[in-house]
Amino acid sequence: MSEWASTEVAREEPTTAPSFRFLFETEFSYVWNTLRRLGVHEPDVLDQTQEVFVVVHSLLPDYDANRPVRPWLFGIAYRLACRYRSLARHRREVYQDAPVDTTDRAPSAEQSLESAQARELLMDAIQGIELSRRAVFILSEIDELPMAEIAAALQIPTNTAYSRLRLARDDFERAATRLLAQQAGPIKARAAERVSKAGA
Amino acid sequence: MTEKPSPTKFQFLIEAERSRPEAPAEAQAQARAQLAALLGPAAGLGGHGQSAAPHAGHTASSSGGNAAPGAVTQLARGAQTLTAAKVVGVFALGGIVAGGAATALVRPEVRVVYVDRPVPAVSVSASAPTSPSTSTSASAAAEIPLRSAAPLAPPSSGSAAASTTASAPQHDADLAAERGILERARSALARGDAAGALNASNDHARQFPRGQLSEEREVLAVQALAALGRSQEASDRAARFRRSFPKSLLLPVVDAALH
Numbered sequence: 001m002s003e004w005a006s007t008e009v010a011r012e013e014p015t016t017a018p019s020f021r022f023l024f025e026t027e028f029s030y031v032w033n034t035l036r037r038l039g040v041h042e043p044d045v046l047d048q049t050q051e052v053f054v055v056v057h058s059l060l061p062d063y064d065a066n067r068p069v070r071p072w073l074f075g076i077a078y079r080l081a082c083r084y085r086s087l088a089r090h091r092r093e094v095y096q097d098a099p100v101d102t103t104d105r106a107p108s109a110e111q112s113l114e115s116a117q118a119r120e121l122l123m124d125a126i127q128g129i130e131l132s133r134r135a136v137f138i139l140s141e142i143d144e145l146p147m148a149e150i151a152a153a154l155q156i157p158t159n160t161a162y163s164r165l166r167l168a169r170d171d172f173e174r175a176a177t178r179l180l181a182q183q184a185g186p187i188k189a190r191a192a193e194r195v196s197k198a199g200a
Numbered sequence: 201m202t203e204k205p206s207p208t209k210f211q212f213l214i215e216a217e218r219s220r221p222e223a224p225a226e227a228q229a230q231a232r233a234q235l236a237a238l239l240g241p242a243a244g245l246g247g248h249g250q251s252a253a254p255h256a257g258h259t260a261s262s263s264g265g266n267a268a269p270g271a272v273t274q275l276a277r278g279a280q281t282l283t284a285a286k287v288v289g290v291f292a293l294g295g296i297v298a299g300g301a302a303t304a305l306v307r308p309e310v311r312v313v314y315v316d317r318p319v320p321a322v323s324v325s326a327s328a329p330t331s332p333s334t335s336t337s338a339s340a341a342a343e344i345p346l347r348s349a350a351p352l353a354p355p356s357s358g359s360a361a362a363s364t365t366a367s368a369p370q371h372d373a374d375l376a377a378e379r380g381i382l383e384r385a386r387s388a389l390a391r392g393d394a395a396g397a398l399n400a401s402n403d404h405a406r407q408f409p410r411g412q413l414s415e416e417r418e419v420l421a422v423q424a425l426a427a428l429g430r431s432q433e434a435s436d437r438a439a440r441f442r443r444s445f446p447k448s449l450l451l452p453v454v455d456a457a458l459h
Contacts, residue, residue: 020244021243045223045227050235054239
């Protein structure tokens with residue numbers, strides 16, 4: 001939430017549009033990671049990220065600098081991801097990340113291994129969520145945007161956004177439960193602990 | 201219905217994902233170089249290394265922002281004066297129908313594809329695993345995501361995944377070839393050589409009459425014809441396009457070309 005807390009303050013100043021270069025340098029990773037979450041396969045992410053920035057470049061003159069930039073970028077990435085996925089050979093839902101090596105790790109690496117495993121597992125879990133729901137899920141849960149902003153970014157009514165989030169949550173929890181059951185390594189023990197803590 | 205559901209019990213997964221590492225620096229460098237070449241100096245990406253200036257109201261997600269704010273403002277102006285319409289027209293094919301930021305946003309909602317659309321079955325010779333992608337060639341050979349195969353492919357499900365993987369190498373090779381031809385058309389159009397663009401699109405039509413990128417070819421042909429002032433042919437071809445691809449995302453591009 002902290003990243004967006006500054007938005008209101010920023011609105012009070014006359015805002016100039018960010019330059020293309022600025023967006024490219026600062027938001028490249030955001031676009032990159034967003035595309036992966038939206039199901040773009042690893043070997044295609046670079047290409048798709050470039051595509052996003054080509055579109056960003058052409059749409060930048062129309063960008064309302066008073067709006068937060070990430071929902072706008074997300075909207076573009078989302079549309080491209082829709083197109084990407086509609087191509088038959090990209091339809092596989094399996095998320096392909098570099099496998100996380102669970103062996104031969106020093107205990108000090110355990111923490112980062114756990115995070116990496118957690119990310120991989122989350123990525124697997126969200127790939128099963130239908131895309132329009134997943135978009136809301138990502139914006140709400142991972143990007144931590146307020147629902148009004150999400151609804152605006154995706155151009156859907158707020159109620160629709162809420163109901164998609166709810167459905168996405170259900171899908172996500174089912175998938176995460178199933179995937180966690182198959183896990184090995186440090187994440188499994190931690191997961192059991194944390195899930196029970198969260199449920200309490 | 202308007203209440204945000206309580207946090208999921210898998211919050212720790214979400215937190216891990218929020219701290220996902222940044223994109224690899226070499227990937228960004230590669231993208232920077234390609235975009236600089238593609239978009240020209242107005243994009244402000246050329247030759248300045250990694251730096252970016254902090255900008256009020258926009259929080260940099262990366263920690264790597266440090267440079268001259270004045271230069272950036274100047275670059276912003278440059279980027280904006282670039283003829284957006286032209287860029288959109290030419291690159292819409294490469295990405296998306298940019299003309300209607302608002303409308304296009306809604307359209308995928310409706311068009312999100314749940315139905316598997318397998319590629320047309322292509323027989324794979326066992327000796328031809330000329331799998332084209334390595335990490336360096338990935339961006340050069342990576343295909344533009346296009347769904348033009350869809351109207352030609354019979355809708356079916358079930359074995360979709362299997363057939364997709366099986367025919368992938370051949371499919372990729374064809375797609376790369378198609379893309380190469382259309383890339384010629386696109387760059388010809390971009391530098392104002394409409395005749396060259398039309399020739400390239402005719403080449404594509406000859407070699408891949410029912411190609412995976414025929415939708416894009418037709419758009420380029422319409423654009424080329426319009427640019428050549430052959431407006432009757434352009435609008436005839438556009439009409440045919442509308443019949444063949446009534447739901448095309450590229451329809452606004454075709455319409456724009458006619459005006």
